Amino acid sequence: xxxxxxxxxGMRDFLPAQVRRREYVISIIKEVYESYxxxxxxxxxxxxxxxxxxxxxxxxxxxxxxxxxxxEKLNPNASxxxxxxxxLRYDLTVPLARVVAQHKNDLPKFFKRYQIQPVWRxxxxxRGRYREFYQCDVDAIGSSSMIVEAELCAAVSExxxxxxxxxxVIRINHREILYAMLDAVEIVEEKQIDALVALDKLDKIGxxxxxxxxxxxxxxxxxxxxxxxxxxxxxxxxxxxxxESLSEFIGNYKTGTQATSQISQILKxxxxxxxxIDASLARGLSYYTGAIFEVNVPDLSGSIASGxxxxxxxxxxxxxxxxxxxxxxxxxxxxxxxxxxxxxxxELETNSADVLMTIWNEESIGESLxxxxxxxxxxxxxxxxxxxxxxxxxxxxxxxxxxLFVCVLGENELAENKVTLKNMQTGDQETxxxxxxxxxxxxxxxxxxxxx
RNA sequence: GCGGCUAUAGUUCAGUUGGUUAGAACGCCUGAUUGUGGUUCAGGAGGUCGUGGGUUCGAGCCCCACUAGCCGCCCCA
Numbered sequence: 063x064x065x066x067x068x069x070x071x072g073m074r075d076f077l078p079a080q081v082r083r084r085e086y087v088i089s090i091i092k093e094v095y096e097s098y099x100x101x102x103x104x105x106x107x108x109x110x111x112x113x114x115x116x117x118x119x120x121x122x123x124x125x126x127x128x129x130x131x132x133x134e135k136l137n138p139n140a141s142x143x144x145x146x147x148x149x150l151r152y153d154l155t156v157p158l159a160r161v162v163a164q165h166k167n168d169l170p171k172f173f174k175r176y177q178i179q180p181v182w183r184x185x186x187x188x189r190g191r192y193r194e195f196y197q198c199d200v201d202a203i204g205s206s207s208m209i210v211e212a213e214l215c216a217a218v219s220e221x222x223x224x225x226x227x228x229x230x231v232i233r234i235n236h237r238e239i240l241y242a243m244l245d246a247v248e249i250v251e252e253k254q255i256d257a258l259v260a261l262d263k264l265d266k267i268g269x270x271x272x273x274x275x276x277x278x279x280x281x282x283x284x285x286x287x288x289x290x291x292x293x294x295x296x297x298x299x300x301x302x303x304x305x306e307s308l309s310e311f312i313g314n315y316k317t318g319t320q321a322t323s324q325i326s327q328i329l330k331x332x333x334x335x336x337x338x339i340d341a342s343l344a345r346g347l348s349y350y351t352g353a354i355f356e357v358n359v360p361d362l363s364g365s366i367a368s369g370x371x372x373x374x375x376x377x378x379x380x381x382x383x384x385x386x387x388x389x390x391x392x393x394x395x396x397x398x399x400x401x402x403x404x405x406x407x408x409e410l411e412t413n414s415a416d417v418l419m420t421i422w423n424e425e426s427i428g429e430s431l432x433x434x435x436x437x438x439x440x441x442x443x444x445x446x447x448x449x450x451x452x453x454x455x456x457x458x459x460x461x462x463x464x465x466l467f468v469c470v471l472g473e474n475e476l477a478e479n480k481v482t483l484k485n486m487q488t489g490d491q492e493t494x495x496x497x498x499x500x501x502x503x504x505x506x507x508x509x510x511x512x513x514x
Numbered sequence: 515g516c517g518g519c520u521a522u523a524g525u526u527c528a529g530u531u532g533g534u535u536a537g538a539a540c541g542c543c544u545g546a547u548u549g550u551g552g553u554u555c556a557g558g559a560g561g562u563c564g565u566g567g568g569u570u571c572g573a574g575c576c577c578c579a580c581u582a583g584c585c586g587c588c589c590c591a
Binding site for chain 1: 515547548549550551552581582583584585588589590591
């Protein structure tokens, strides 16, 4: 009886080659984050349901994986609150806010943390979108300074550059600029969120599309035209011109002018040419309060990273209000693009073991195991072929799994206390003294390293 | 959650208006090669055609439902 062996929808198994790639990307992310002084944090996969609800907006709430209560028989007529009290975490930012609110006294005044863990969303799977996926978050808690934003952008940019990306754009905008713009064209508060959702789609559906959206959301047309006129003017102009036009458009709406000056500070402090103001960038998550970011590459419709300032979130846990700002890199999306573009270094593929130890016959098994142990003592990765197969099969297996060397310990070798080493990349083969084998392998490894 | 497309060997795909025993390439296994892989040659295994139902003398092909995947929308990392 054969059962369905697919993993659950939107979830994946990772075979060794994929795990290697994932770990390669993660290792670079960690290295860069640590070089900026961020410290690691981990939190549970499961949170109390009330911790998560109300933080992500209407859409987000529906995508939370809720966990049924355990124990007694469930009464299916019970209210949702009686059925479920726990949920899988939806992102890493809200759990961080909870941790900060909870452990405030144990944490330094400025808490800089990174966190690389899976999160779960009951979303519909698509390219680069899964129901279980890794986020790589960095956040800086406790400061309202724009130095925080600038450093976060610099770190993210450095990671992407080191991974080999050269065509990404970090789009930046500000929640207060958005609201000020909407105020300037007299869109009433109740319609502002709707208007933002429509504007956010500008680069996808174009000006006419946005007009239609406004129409269907019953937002006054004049306002839409004014905004579209502004965006038309901003198109293709550089950051400083965009800032000028925005300030002009907003007038002296107070928090708006503060926001434009914050943006200009971030630009100046970060000094990145990949940083570009996009006045139509809105972002869905409801907890953002200040600067917002999104990182895009041309060959993926979604974003590969995003972030922003959320000064109100930690206060939602009922304690002190603490300013915070962070970034989240989407590991899966970065991997999708890197895979399609073939951006992984070649060494990742030839990495299973340094040496395959063959088995000559039943009598020599002990000697092969002993030699394998000796080589491992020399810090080599040694794989012992598990059966006394014909040598041909053992070699074939070796080339399948991409080991560097095959070691043959046969009758002749044992009689003379020698070993035969074959380099599987060059095809060279030598029969040498047993105690020289490790050195020979290591010399070739060093040569490979020096070449790359 | 909505709309469209797809599902045939391990993989990528052919498969005629519905007609005998469903094919190819690559991969896999065996041998040529009883001390040597990646090349070559010879042979072999592998399919209840995604699942369940229906139409028909007859279904891989037509119809319905379900499941999974891809694309677009919504949203998002």
